[in-house]
Structure formats: C-alpha cells, structure tokens
Amino acid sequence: MGLGTDRISQTDETPVSRRAILRSGAVVGTGSYLARTGIETASAQTDDNWPAQGYDPENTRYTAETVPLRTDPTVLAEVDIPAGQHADYLLTSSVAYLHGAENGVGAVHTETGELLWQFNPGEGPVIPEGTDGNEILARDRDGTVYAIDMDTGDPTAEIPVGRGYGLGYNGTGQWFAPVSGGRIVSGEVGSPDVTWDTSVEGVPFRPAVTGDDSRVLVSTVTAPPSSVDLDDPESVDAEGRLYALDATDGSVLWESSRVGAGFGSPAIRNGQVYWAGADGDILTHNVETGDRVWEFKTSGSFPRSPAVTTNAVLAGNRDGYLYGVDVDTGEQIGRLPVGAPISAHPVVVDDVVYLGTETGSVYAFEYGGEGQLWEFDAGASVRSLAPGNDRVVVGTEAGYYLLSGDGPPADGSAASTTHQADSGGDEAPTGGDAADVPQRGLFSNGGDEPDAVSNPFNLTMLGFLLSVVGIVHQMFQGR
Secondary structure (H helix, E strand, O other), X not given: OXXXXXXEEXXXXXXXXXXXXXXXXXXXXXXXXXXXXXXXXXXXXXXXXXXXXXXXXXXXXXXXXXXXXXXXXXXXXXXXXXXXXXXXXXXXXXXXXXXXXXXXXXXXXXXXXXXXXXXXXXXXXXXXXXXXXXXXXXXXXXXXXXXXXXXXXXXEEEEEOXXXXXXXXXXXXXXXXXXXXXXXXXXXXXXXXEEEEEEOOOXXXXXXXXXXXXXXXXXXXXXXXXXXXXXXXXXXXXOEEEEEEEOOOOOEEEEEEEOOOOOOOOEEEOOEEEEEOOOOEEEEXXXXXXXXXXXXXXXXXXOOOXXXXXXXXXXXXXXXEEEEEEOXXXXXXXXXXXXXXXXXXXXXXXXXXEEEEOOOEEEEEEEOOOEEEEEEEOOXXXXXXXXXXXXXXXXXXXXXXXEEOOOOOOOOOEEOOOOOOEOOOOOOOOOOOHHHOOOOOEOOOOOOOXXXXXXXXXXXXXXXXXXXXXXXXXXXXXX
C-alpha cells in the first residue's frame, strides 16, 4: 500500500495532487486519505451531525432524517484503503469519517472527496462511533477510547480500556466499551474516570442503548478471545449470550442464551430488542423483562446486525437473501434474493434499503415502489455502508468508494438491473440473470401494483407489500 507519500496517481500514472484526483471522480488512489501517520488539520463542516453509528444509540440502522441516493451513482472518489472492520463509517451532512484497516481514521468531504484531516495513533483502525457536540467518539481496536475534535482531528481525550470491538453511546455523554476479555466498561465524555466495569461471559460486541438511557443491551460470543478475529469476526462454533445491563451502575438485569452466536449488535425499538445470530435465527426479547416475544428461523446464518424500521426487521443472510420480518409478530413479510452472501449490515434511509454482498455488489432497493433502484460493483467484499445526503460511502476489504447522485453514472460501475422477492421457503438462491426479472416492488410478486403501493405518501411511510399466492397484496403500516 502506498504509504508515506503526499501524492497519488491517476489510472494513467500521471502524478497529480490528492485534492485534484479526488475531485476528478472515478479515480483510483494508491496513497489515499490515510497515507501518513499523525494528524493533518483542515476545517470540516459538521452541521446536522447524526448522533451515532447506526443512526441512533439503539442501533436501528434506520433514519428518515436525510436524503437517500436513488439514482445510478457517480464515483466521486475511489481510494485503496480497506475498511478497518465490519463497522459502518460515520457520516454527517457533509463529512464522512472513515476507518482504515491499518491507518486510523480520516475525514473526507462528501461534496469533493477532499481529505480534511487524518488521525493515526498506531497501526490499527480507529472506528468512529458517534458525535458529542464538536467531538467524535472513536474506539481503537487495541484498547483506547478517543474523543477527537471534528474540525481539526486533534484528540481531546483518550482512555485505555482494553482490546475490544465497537463502542456504544447514549447520545448524552455516556459511552459503553466492550472488552474482549469479558467486560463492559462505561465512562463519561470529558472525564478520565471509568464509571463502572461489569463482567460478562464471552467476547462482547458493540452495545445498543435504550431511548430512555436506562439499559444497555450487549451480545457476546462464549469463546476464548484468541479465537475471535476482531478485524473480521465471521464464524466461531460457540454459544451466544445477550445481557441487559443497568446503564447507571452496570448491574446485570437479565440475560439470555442461544445456540449460535452472532457478531452484529442487537437493535432496539419500541421496548423490544432484536438479536440476529449465526444459527440463522432472529430472537426478540422484551427489553424490560427479558421474556421472549418471538423467534424467526432460517436455515442460513445472520452474521451481521439487522436494520429495524417502525414496522419491519431487515436482516441479511449468508444464504443470499435479505429477509423482511414483521416487528410485532415475527412473521416473514418476504425475502429478496441477491445471489451472494450478504456481508454488510443492511441500512435504511427513508424508503430505500442499502445492502452489500461478499462478491462486491452494492444494491439500493425502494420499499413497495420501484424495487431495485441501482446496483454498484465495488469489486471486493463489502464491509461498510454509510448512505445519506444523496451520497453512499462504500467500504470493502480492498478500499472505499464515495458515491454521489450528481451527474451520470460511471461507465461499468453502476447498473439498474432488478431482483424479485419471494415469500417462502428456505432454499438457496439460484442466481441467474436478474436483468430478465420485471420491475417490482420490494418483497412483492405481483404484476401491476395497486395505487396504494405507488402512492408517494405510502412509500415515504416505509410501506411493505405482502404477496400471497402472487395476487393478494397487503400493505402493513409504517412510520
């Protein structure tokens, strides 16, 4: 990787400045935004910040507060720095904060692709997890929680807590750091002290925090820390556990177990916690009592976190399907075949679902209306997705792309093909040529769609279409 240089090259190998190449669009960078150690300062625009990774402390991976990218994307920038982990990038109204596999974190302007600053305290990724005022909360995989000035990239505080994956944040100053040795550590932004330190069984992952800040939900894998690769946690033959902790003192309020562990964070909505696992099941518990509400089973595996809207749980499976499940009943609304294992967490912006696959495809689907909006070939397994403000930042195991809705699509990069969803069975996808499938609404099988489906109000309300025997459609109500 071309580290230690202030210049990168276009595809014709003509040296140009980094700023020029990132503005030129559809260009491969060999030095990239994290080319040097230390900090580079510049002014970053940070208005309208999203509060946390996953859009909220509850890890729903759903927001209606920004504009989705609907049209075939243009590549504004392409740089060969791999995503540091299977973790989202942090995106504000005009700046993306991107983690690198070996190179800390950098701030990139989403209008121009320009590097604003970079922070690299060591040799591993620094995952930006949320914002607190004018500071970013970030977690070093090797054990430090950082507060970083959003304008300059200067660290304003750092607290060593131990090696771990992810960081939970309640949006009002309290953070929760999972430690691989079997602990959850909590502290306050601006304080060097640890508030509480609670032991759990197994290796914990990024927590979710209830909307009233009273409880912290965290899942673990009951395996030795040495057997879990924090850079790419994928498959460990071990049980999983789910803990509900008191956010004030860290006491364990309840816990539950499952056969197959998952590596994604649980998600919380309306008093229920949704927990997807490697055993192919989605388990739902009452946040207050821990009682099981419902269980959804497949023959595949859910290695990542689900997205949860007001009415649906969307979970990507290694069997090549995106599953839609009713949030209240656990009944399958439908499933969407994409022809390859889904490797990145699904993300929902307004009425558009984004997902990435192990083979490098990124898809945008519209709920109940146009079906597939576009497909982008990222060329390598997708690890991170951060959509919003008519942009999508895609992180892969080979590098990252900054996609824009401005202008014509890059040749050979995006294509508006379609996929059809079905509503039953656990058989694996058959692949094939999706371009021959007629355009349909997401999770619908019918031909001509009723007015209720194409109505813009219903699209905005995240209406899903349920198909029964190919002709009966049922709209479930949205936000």
